[in-house]
Amino acid sequence: MNIVVKTISKIALSSLLLASIGVGCRAKKDLVASPPEVVSVVEPPSMAFAAQEPLSLPALPASATWSPPMGDSIRQEMRAVWLTTAYGLDWPRTKADDENGLRRQQQDLIRILDRLAADGYNTVFLQVRQSGTVLYPSNMEPFARFFTSSGQPPAYDPLSFAVKACRARGLAIHAWLVTYPLASPKNAPHPLLQRHPAWGLKHKNATHLDPGEPGVRQYIASLARELAAGYDLDGLHFDYFRYPEDAVRFPDQRSYRLYGAGMDREQWRRSNLTRQLEEINQAVHSIKPYMQISVAPLGKLRKLPMLDRSHGWTAFESVYQDPITWAKKGLVDFLVPMMYYRDHLYTPFLQDWSQSVGRYVPVVAGLAPYRIVQDRWQAQTIIDQMEQERMMGSGGICFFREEHVGDKYPAMRQQIRQFFHRTALPLALPRGLEHRAQAPKLLRLVLEPNGERTVVWMHDRDAHEPPVTYRLWATLIKGNGERRGVLLAQGVREPHYRLRGEQFSGYERVEIGVEAVNSYGVSTPIDQALVITMG
Structure with missing residues (x-):
């Protein structure tokens, strides 16, 4: 291989990218060749690299700008x-009453997460909280009773285990609190x-904390602080963040x-x-x-005067x-309205x-495949709703709940996999x-003793980033000039990535660029490429 590192303009580098990276942009319909079906999200193991002399790179011209290409397939x-x-x-589903039960309980979660990753999910x-009980060791609330037959906590921390398991599979994990x-x-x-x-008020044969009590709001904020301090979570997701039914x-x-x-x-x-959101x-x-921070509000935002029939709540x-x-106030990063309706109670409200709301933060449509069983909906109803979500440029899809998109319902699962x-x-x-990160610099290719090749880069980070x-x-790039853009990997956590030879079979030249992506999904523009001439 002949290897050259050079700085090229951000305009030229737009050919490296298949996706719109700008915040607030609308997702586009698939118009160009598809990327590889499988994208690596596994970190390469730590390794020692041969020392190399720093490369002197010219600065970008001040007038250089970057704009994402149109017609994205990613x-x-x-x-x-x-x-x-x-x-x-x-x-x-399994009680962790002994060592064998604990192992099977953990394996059950691993199987779920493996399936989600294989089916294309990313979140x-x-x-983690239901009716004032939690599934992690808390200084504030009792442990949930569902993990052992006795109702006592299991001999491990389920939330810590889940976080590590999600990280290993490239899945974002948000703690969902009722x-x-x-x-x-x-x-x-x-x-x-x-x-x-x-602080607790009886209403319709249930107890509901009173959001009007300042102490209640401080308590919920303290629970959020406990989770933030104790776990490497991507976010906190608040459900039943509202007044109860028949709230009048x-x-x-x-x-x-x-x-x-x-x-x-x-x-x-x-x-x-x-x-409450401000305090959280x-x-x-x-x-x-x-x-x-996110919330799952009711699926119908407000009354729509143009509808000439009942809205419900x-x-x-x-x-x-x-x-x-x-x-508008920036108190949520995205919202997941529970759109558990169809026909005239779905499309107008999604719009x-x-x-x-979508002009300020992403809206992720919460869909209800459980209604295929419970209310005899056709599976096509859910698929049609997913298509509408994409056509309207919403931020994504969330299903309630995991069982209804899993192995128990293979037809629904297969349709989602295809989607x-x-x-x-x-x-x-x-x-x-x-909080945009600095761009990675000094891309280079390292030949390891076993013949494998690893892309390495440097990344200056502020301690507060x-x-x-x-x-x-x-x-x-093929010999005839034909070009194909691909996403090699995402979710890489160390400043190196091991290449696989089969990724580049049949191509004469490869240009590789690296983005740093912060925890909000915002990436740096690529301003440097590693150019590899195959041979």
């Missing part, structure tokens, strides 16, 4: 699933209500009298949820500024969620989300522009 898209742990609905929302409902029977009140009985009868007269400050009750309730952001980002009017304000068969990039989130991974692109 899109930014969240491909997610809600993995439910309450009652072991998705996991755990897992793992339920926010305000609380299990607190009279004969065994929840520990929180033993200390603060006024929710008995929060006391807190309204104390803290209403002259607002009408509906306005006050919406402001309570917005304040402050608590989490004081520890990890790069951690993502809506996020804004019925349960006092205000997603437009959350998005409303896209137009009203996800092209590689996806993680969403580039607006807040990430404030969020974590980064690396994404490698290549333009493959």
